[in-house]
Amino acid sequence: MICPNCKKQIPDDSDECVYCATQIDHKKQVSNEISFRRYQRWFFYGLIIIFFVGMIGVTVKIYNTNSALLADLATTKEVVQTKTEELDSTKTNLTEKDKILQQTKANLEQKQADLKKAEENLSVKDQELANKVQELKDELDKQTEIKADYQDCQLNLNKADSNIYSLVIRLGEGVSNEEINQINLADANLEGVDDDEDGLSNTVEIALGTNKSLADSDKDGYSDRDELLSGYNPLGEGVFQVDQDFVNKSKGKILIQVDGNNEAWYIGGNGQKYFLGTPNDAYKVMRSVEYWTQNPPVSISDSN
Ligand SMILES: [Ca+2]
Ligand SMILES: [Ca+2]
Structure with a gap:
């Protein structure tokens, strides 16, 4: 039992507090004990209510949080889906680009081969041209020589013609x-x-x-x-x-x-x-x- 005055623990059957000598009224004390225990019970109930209310609040909070997370997850899934599709599309485009690149590379190699061949042909043609130029130069030299001979010959012919014509007139x-x-x-x-x-x-x-x-x-x-x-x-x-x-x-x-x-x-x-x-x-x-x-x-x- 608790002394109502000094609040110290004393034996339940005490009529007087051994500490402060306060007279103990057992009826009142029982009544106070009952009231105290009632208060204790209601306090306990309050705690349970507060606990449940808190639990409900926490549950609602968790639910809301989970809903938001689920919504975010759904949105994220959609984004991931969209990104995946975009990625697939990009991969397809890249594959297509790669094919075009390979084709372009093959074409380029073919062009390079053609160019090399053309350069070789050009080289041959250059050589042929150089030979032709040399032939023409030789021919020109020959023609120049022939022309000089022809001019000499023409001079002689003119001289001969003149002589013959004089002979014609005379005869x-x-x-x-x-x-x-x-x-x-x-x-x-x-x-x-x-x-x-x-x-x-x-x-x-x-x-x-x-x-x-x-x-x-x-x-x-x-x-x-x-x-x-x-x-x-x-x-x-x-x-x-x-x-x-x-x-x-x-x-x-x-x-x-x-x-x-x-x-x-x-x-x-x-x-x-x-x-x-x-x-x-x-x-x-x-x-x-x-x-x-x-x-x-x-x-x-x-x-x-
Ligand atoms: Ca005529
Ligand atoms: Ca006529």
């Missing part, structure tokens, strides 16, 4: 235009500058009196060349009258047209006249071995 016999027309024209040495393109050079046409600007001088439908080679008069009707005695007498001779511009003609063994109008023409006719073989001229001493 020639003068004839009129009418007389020269009595000898048929040979189909040789008629080419040259030809304004009317009738096959007779301007020089020949001037010598024979035809129009050098008109292919058919008499406009009878036959060209000057065709008429002359057939013995027809290109400046009028009919044929030229051939004086055979004159022709025979003139064979192997050089005739000079004194009525014209002193054009020269050689009369061959075939009885036809060969135009020697220019030194070049004369030279070509007189150096023609085949011609002289087929039409041997009379000797200079015989012609004189």
Whole structure:
């Protein structure tokens, strides 16, 4: 029992506190004990209630926390799912990129191989070009040499032509235009500058009196060349009258047209006249071995 005054433990059957000598009223003391125990019980109940309320609070708190965590977990799962999908997509893209990269690498290697081959070909071509350049240079040197020889030769030819033409003039016999027309024209040495393109050079046409600007001088439908080679008069009707005695007498001779511009003609063994109008023409006719073989001229001493 507790002393109501000094609050010290004393025996339950004490009538007086051994410590403070306070008189103990057992009825009141029992009543106080009952009240005390009642208070103790209610305090205990309060504690239990507070405990349960606390437990409920903690449970609610844990539940809310768990809900938030679950929500976060769900969100995190979604994010992870999204990220996983993105990662898969990225991996797919990377795989695709890798394929493209491999293909590009293969293409690049092919290009490099092609380039190397092209460089090799270029090298070969360069060498060929260098060889060609050297060949051209050699050819140019050769051509230069030939040109120099040709110029020397041309000088000699011009000199020879000049000599031959002097000889032609010196050996020639003068004839009129009418007389020269009595000898048929040979189909040789008629080419040259030809304004009317009738096959007779301007020089020949001037010598024979035809129009050098008109292919058919008499406009009878036959060209000057065709008429002359057939013995027809290109400046009028009919044929030229051939004086055979004159022709025979003139064979192997050089005739000079004194009525014209002193054009020269050689009369061959075939009885036809060969135009020697220019030194070049004369030279070509007189150096023609085949011609002289087929039409041997009379000797200079015989012609004189
Ligand atoms: Ca002509
Ligand atoms: Ca005619």
